[in-house]
Amino acid sequence: MTQTTIPTRDRPTGFTVVAVLLALTALFTMVFWIVFFADTAAQADSFLARQSACWYAWERSFPLADAWMAAAALIGALGLMRMRSWGLLFCELAGSALVFLGLMDILFFVQNGLYLHFNADVAVEAFIHAWVTGFGVFVIAYVWKRRGLVSSQ
Secondary structure, three states: OOOOOOOOHOOOOHHHHHHHHHHHHHHHHHHHHHHHHOOOOHHHHHHHHHHHHHHHHHHHHHHHHHHHHHHHHHHHHHHHHHHHHHHEEEEHHHHHHHHHHHHHHHHHHHHOOOOOOOOHHHHHHHHHHHHHHHHHHHHHHHHHHOOOHOOOO
């Protein structure tokens, strides 16, 4: 069974953009966790930790799920760049993981009133929530609509 793909030189520009944004999202997710765990004492005493007693424990529950999302995003990005059908699958998986993670964060912040005391920490978190949720929905819709550009036999 061979896989038929269009030549990468014929790759739509949008696929390249999505692939780069997926790779950057995965990279920034990894950087976030490196920074987070580099100074756990500061995180445990951060503004958000002071606003919600369970925020620090909540935040620490995400690295494994974020690692799955980042892996799917990187594999999806590679597959899109190579115009492989498995790249489409991993883009959809990454998009779904992004939406799930974003919605979990948004609901936690709403339920705990963490958006009410807007400052730099909350602004960063709000940007992350908006990015992962919005970009995840975009990836799912964009890639699915163009799935016919990559075929497999």
